[in-house]
Amino acid sequence: MMPAGLPFLFYAGAIGLLVIGISGIVLSRNLFRIILALALAEAGANLLLVLAGWHWGGSAPILGQGKALETMVDPVPQALVLTAIVIGVGIQALALALAVRAYRAYGTLDMRRLRNRMNRDIAAAAGIPAESSRDAPAGGRPTPPVPAAHRSGGGRA
Amino acid sequence: MRNLASLLFAGGLAFLLMAIAALLPFGHPPVLAGGAILEQAADQVGAANIVTAVVLGYRGLDTLGEITILFAAAAGLGLVLGRRRAGAPRDPDAGPVLRTGAALMFPLLVLVGFHIILHGHLTPGGGFQGGVILAAAFFLPLLARPGTPVDHPGLSLVEGTAGAVFIVTGLVALLTGGEFLQPLLGTGTLGTLFSAGTLPILYLALGLKVGAELAGLLARLADAETDT
């Protein structure tokens, strides 16, 4: 019998990796850092999957002389994770290539600056004045049309 | 505010996952499909490594879809990065240590890569791991001498042929009255190199395809122009 702290440790590792990765994705502003965090979250999910197939005192699922089938761990999650890791690195490469292209076009990897510059380009292409900020007071610029249902105090006639 | 919401979300996710994990009988999973596979794999597929039997025998179609995704990712990377201009500056050659080391390591890495691929049905390893090692072996000369020309058409040829061999092996199984990608040629003696029917052929095709794809991907990434 293994010590009882072991499941907690494995789960803490897997879920910790997943949560660190997701926090990195939502908190980070740098595209490159977001891709790294995505890889971390992926690794945590993979560990969680392999954990699902593991049991106490199990042996690797490789047939040999006198190895009992009952003690082998579940091979199906392992096969799933095997393909997931390889797909993960392919996705990572594609995301990095897109980030390189975005950097070439806009000269930054910072999400906010990237968004501002893209908005400016879109506004220039559409021939309308660029907004200085989304949160700025409307001031002179025209307000968007109000839907008919909300025009008279929002009440239904 | 957004950061606070994100942190709350991450904390909630951790709590939820922990709660689910606490409900599961850790260490005593209900091995239903896995148990059946463990019992029947030796007779049905004949591969000593049951993970290989699952990857190529029971879930061969899944693996075919997976290499298709990898192909799409590599092709997309080539499209996005584009070709380099003819006169673009290149990095200088590496020092003598890296150049000599690359020349020494290349045959060893190729040998290890093919060994891992061909023994994928007996020991841990297989097409993916061996393919990655092959890709690393073919990337080493490029790392030592960035000016080395890369034979992209040749890589595409290897990749396409390997993919075709994988699919044709599956179709042959279909024509002989079995399921798509069902292992053929009998199971052989468990634990010998020539066992598990067509699984070693499939894994060799898979390894060459993955290796050629990843080598091309690395070469494109290393070859793209730097503009700082």
Place this chain on the structure above:
Amino acid sequence: MIWLVSVIVVLMLGAALAVLLLRNPVGAVAAASVVSLALSVLFVLLRAPDVAMTEAAVGGGLGSLILALSLRRLGLWRVEGDRAEQERDDA
């Protein structure tokens, strides 16, 4: 075994935090590689040698190589993260 696992899990989570907190992108890539290698040791302990090999070769090797190459393309490949050292070099 529990000591080994706790050391590796702490190393892995510490490296994962370092990936997000290190300011130098080259250091972040190196930390990501450490996460992958620690994870592959955990896979070995979980009796998944195939997955451990894949994680070590693909996550630790190829993934870090791809990250490093794209850092090179982004012009962020600066090993000298120390600002004082960099200023001294510039002067």
